[in-house]
Amino acid sequence: MTPQAxxxxxxxxxxxxxxxxxxxALAQNGPLVIERGEGIRVFDDEGNPYIEAMxxxxxxxxxxxxxxxxxxxxRQMRRLGFYHCFTAxxxxxxxxxxxxxxxxxxxxxxxxxxxxxGSEAIDTALKLVWYLNNKRARPEKKKVIARHKAYHGVTIGxxxxxxxxxxxxxxxLPIKGVLHTDCPHYYRFAEADESEEDFATRLARNLEKLILxxxxxxxxxxxxxxxxxxxxxxxxxxxxFQKIQAILKKYDVLLIADEVICGFGRTANMWGSETFxxxxxxxxxxxxxxxxxxxxxxxxxxxxIYTDVREHSATLGTFAHGFTYSGHxxxxxxxxxxxxxxxxxxxxxxxxxVSPAFQDMLRRYRDHPLVGEARGVGLVGALELVRDKSTxxxxxxxxxxxxxxxxxxQKNGLIVRALGDSIALSPPLIITEDEISDIARRLGAxxxxxxxxxxxxx
Ligand code: PLP
Numbered sequence: 526m527t528p529q530a531x532x533x534x535x536x537x538x539x540x541x542x543x544x545x546x547x548x549x550a551l552a553q554n555g556p557l558v559i560e561r562g563e564g565i566r567v568f569d570d571e572g573n574p575y576i577e578a579m580x581x582x583x584x585x586x587x588x589x590x591x592x593x594x595x596x597x598x599x600r601q602m603r604r605l606g607f608y609h610c611f612t613a614x615x616x617x618x619x620x621x622x623x624x625x626x627x628x629x630x631x632x633x634x635x636x637x638x639x640x641x642x643g644s645e646a647i648d649t650a651l652k653l654v655w656y657l658n659n660k661r662a663r664p665e666k667k668k669v670i671a672r673h674k675a676y677h678g679v680t681i682g683x684x685x686x687x688x689x690x691x692x693x694x695x696x697x698l699p700i701k702g703v704l705h706t707d708c709p710h711y712y713r714f715a716e717a718d719e720s721e722e723d724f725a726t727r728l729a730r731n732l733e734k735l736i737l738x739x740x741x742x743x744x745x746x747x748x749x750x751x752x753x754x755x756x757x758x759x760x761x762x763x764x765x766f767q768k769i770q771a772i773l774k775k776y777d778v779l780l781i782a783d784e785v786i787c788g789f790g791r792t793a794n795m796w797g798s799e800t801f802x803x804x805x806x807x808x809x810x811x812x813x814x815x816x817x818x819x820x821x822x823x824x825x826x827x828x829x830i831y832t833d834v835r836e837h838s839a840t841l842g843t844f845a846h847g848f849t850y851s852g853h854x855x856x857x858x859x860x861x862x863x864x865x866x867x868x869x870x871x872x873x874x875x876x877x878x879v880s881p882a883f884q885d886m887l888r889r890y891r892d893h894p895l896v897g898e899a900r901g902v903g904l905v906g907a908l909e910l911v912r913d914k915s916t917x918x919x920x921x922x923x924x925x926x927x928x929x930x931x932x933x934x935q936k937n938g939l940i941v942r943a944l945g946d947s948i949a950l951s952p953p954l955i956i957t958e959d960e961i962s963d964i965a966r967r968l969g970a971x972x973x974x975x976x977x978x979x980x981x982x983x
Contacts, residue, residue: 528555562589584817601858616854635828643785644678646809660837674756721762729768741776751797758907789813793903821856933971
């Protein structure tokens, strides 16, 4: 529907270059204008409510309208609205947050570096990998490995690590020295009669072969999300990370865990690294760090890494990396308050209580004619839509079946996200069992409407 002249939607079309949007379709139909939020719901400019089953972009863990975060931001703005961390200065609240994060780390970590986005945290990790290996006098050990379907961001380094074709195509990416190995999606990539463990063994072997083919002396680091998010919510098969980590250890390859989605309770543990037994050398986090209320991300590094970075900065004169808003006091104050709320309200305990109902809800759709796989862990999951359940045949990309389901869900007051033909859900961590049932009803109606369309079009 073409938006009315002078509406917010038409002004948006006229003025705003949107991220991650089909710009031609936007120019025709306009955006969904969201005006406000409350709990797990957002409201459009006509007052229609939607259950936001994606927490925005996997981030609004405490839902909308959390007054304590509003107050924390206002208090800090009055006290110190901006200061920086360059040249040995620091806002006090930034130190509080760094300490708090180190206390939460799943393995001993030494220091926290702050940035604004997941992409910046990942780029920082990548630059540290290079910096370190120069310091360690092995300048050839610079290649990094990520996985097909990984999502690590959109800056030049992080987009190179991302393993999704559309993030590379016509952006002249990936950059040299970034390699991709198998995606651990058992449903899609396991061979006939291969067990999950055998699949994991095969993927670890393939990783080893890649490292050997490239030369272990040239491979520096492996980046991995514990659960792959934007690639389709892919939960690793049993024993996968144990086997992968054995290979990384054997060839002295660092592990960087990208906890941007998984961090802070999403998988029913504080970190995805705990759920899937990762022992990272560095880890990134963002999103639920501030419940998405302000941009902030962080990278934690081990003592071994920190020691080398510290020494190298002394040799070179400075550690010449950092963002104007690294450790921004207002973002840090909001993040600290977020972490306090997680603890005081036992959000992790809540996720553990409600996530079985969420996972059962998804798995009940396994019997739906459109659903090939229902997968997930904690409060994140996906339904993969298929043309033929028995052969697992996908729909043609031109069918846009995922997008159709998203539209149907929206008509039913539910916001979900299509990642190809996988429909992702990652609701606010404060969701109740009743609200999960409400999602189920709306999702069911959207699935049925999409199935009718699929039947009619053959
Ligand atoms: N890493 C992961 C796992 C993500 O899911 C994302 C974003 O969704 C990023 C990195 C990039 O974060 P940002 O969009 O804040 O740059």
